[in-house]
């Protein structure tokens with residue numbers, strides 16, 4: 001019999017993960033899986049559960065939670081061989097990974113897609129020793145956006161980031177040095193983003209050219225943030241033209257590093273990451289993710 005592990009974070013999003021578990025168990029059981037359920041109690045649990053699943057030859061791991069739980073799950077999967085397939089039931093407040101893969105944001109619909117026969121080989125990013133699935137952000141605005149509360153994200157969706165971002169106008173941009181593919185960008189920036197997928201912070205058109213298997217980091221440097229350009233940058237973010245904004249530098253890369261003479265923090269897949277310096281690279285088409293059948 002095939003083996004599946006369900007990894008569930010009971011605190012994700014609206015904290016309604018436990019009520020979906022029975023449904024996931026039933027769907028997977030009907031599809032011929034023997035199912036083990038593991039509930040996380042703290043940071044790092046999802047990674048450890050996932051490593052155990054790999055070591056015991058599981059065929060499928062399902063992450064039920066937000067992008068943070070997903071990040072921990074892929075950190076358990078990434079260095080194992082062989083690796084189970086990954087299923088995702090998005091229950092967080094943002095769910096960028098599910099948005100990028102057209103996995104339904106409605107949990108009941110997402111659960112039905114777990115038996116889909118369609119699988120996509122998805123790029124992962126490496127940041128120093130860890131792996132990420134969606135985005136790395138750094139700079140003062142990234143720090144401010146990290147402090148957006150789950151309550152606000154649930155209430156206002158992606159607009160919660162605008163609400164918090166406006167406050168950042170008071171903070172000075174930080175000095176960053178970014179090396180990529182033999183080039184260097186040096187200057188002050190309130191925000192540097194490296195995205196693997198089109199959806200960042202729930203903004204599905206932030207990086208419209210990014211596909212989950214293109215082998216590229218899509219990078220944006222905001223050069224300046226003023227009252228006036230916050231509005232125009234916000235509009236470009238919504239309509240999918242951020243890379244063309246006059247105060248934005250855009251490039252793609254397979255490897256890059258970011259340094260600063262100041263102490264600067266990062267945000268990785270929506271959770272606090274390590275401080276600078278960071279080295280980023282792509283692991284192309286690394287994880288097999290179950291995605292909905294094509295229409």
Ligand SMILES: Nc1ncnc2c1ncn2[C@@H]1O[C@H](COP(=O)(O)OP(=O)(O)OP(=O)(O)O)[C@@H](O)[C@H]1O
Pocket residue numbers: 009010011012013014040041042043044065066067068069070072091092093094095150153269270271
């Ligand atoms: N039982 C638990 N209690 C508290 N925190 C937990 C528990 N289990 C896991 N965590 C931590 O919660 C973090 C956030 O979880 P997750 O991303 O799934 O939810 P979210 O923050 O509501 O969603 P989103 O990232 O979409 O906003 C994870 O990175 C994990 O370390």
